[in-house]
């Protein structure tokens with residue numbers, strides 16, 4: 443069976459790049475998605491423009507025109523004005539800009555303990571405050587409330603992700619925003635919405651938020667492009683200094699082809715969201731019930747909360763994520779543990795530890811994330827392969843739950 447190449451158009455060089463490996467089931471859409479053909483087309487077309495959008499001659503004006511049309515499109519699809527879209531190099535930069543841009547001078551950041559490291563490590567670096575989560579993976583609102591009640595005037599930004607990238611648990615953004623407005627009216631509300639545009643209405647769930655991060659490669663766009671929506675522009679400061687692009691908030695010549703491709707990918711993701719959610723929910727249900735039928739005692743992490751329809755996360759106590767992923771990879775399945783560092787080494791997931799899992803449970807985690815290109819055949823194949831690999835390892839290690 444051939445897979446992710448089905449999402450790629452007929453360019454021979456791209457097919458060549460894709461055919462150097464063979465994938466039976468790509469179940470790592472939360473890490474990155476295959477590029478949508480409409481986005482790829484937009485990227486190729488935009489790459490042929492030679493102008494620098496900051497210039498003044500006709501070539502520059504053509505580039506600027508496309509950049510501004512892309513900005514308008516991204517804003518409109520996310521419930522923001524074009525002027526509120528600040529293009530960045532991706533989700534990590536957008537998160538860093540949100541946190542460092544709104545703290546310092548005695549003002550700290552607050553976030554949940556299960557944020558992506560782009561937020562978590564930025565908050566820690568500035569001596570900020572971390573708020574815990576429940577055993578099912580949602581931020582503890584009462585803990586946030588009592589911290590803000592006492593120390594709200596010191597807070598520059600509160601950052602809570604829209605949905606967790608490891609468990610898919612959707613966070614109570616409206617309640618977070620209400621607490622911030624009530625107890626820390628000078629603080630900004632930021633959400634890392636990187637995982638959600640294909641599944642949730644970003645404009646609706648982030649209504650009232652000042653800062654929203656997105657990343658193109660999570661919804662069929664290219665890697666290396668993202669945006670921060672800045673709904674209160676005057677109140678954050680730039681991290682990069684230079685030509686003053688992006689309303690002086692992000693200097694540097696813009697990634698025009700990336701912005702155009704991200705806008706095209708986002709349009710497709712938003713226009714087809716309802717149908718994709720319906721289909722992916724069905725496939726996720728099939729995956730979960732197929733695995734439960736073969737491994738009776740397992741339960742997805744976060745399943746007691748509202749979850750995005752595409753992510754399933756398990757802990758296999760006593761097993762090792764690296765071994766699971768190695769055997770799955772050998773069977774042609776791309777999946778992840780949910781938490782990997784740049785070197786590829788796996789640490790027990792901070793998200794699962796914060797939810798109260800033991801180190802032994804968190805060290806045996808597996809994240810299976812579906813996406814718009816996922817087929818029923820991939821899910822069928824994955825059920826057999828995952829159950830086989832987990833059973834084999836569990837028997838070898840004498841895990842009692844098998």
Ligand code: PLP
Nearest residue numbers: 532533534558560607634636657
């Ligand atoms: N935030 C979340 C929730 C993510 O899942 C990711 C990527 O995995 C990022 C931020 C970082 O985004 P990028 O890869 O565009 O830097």
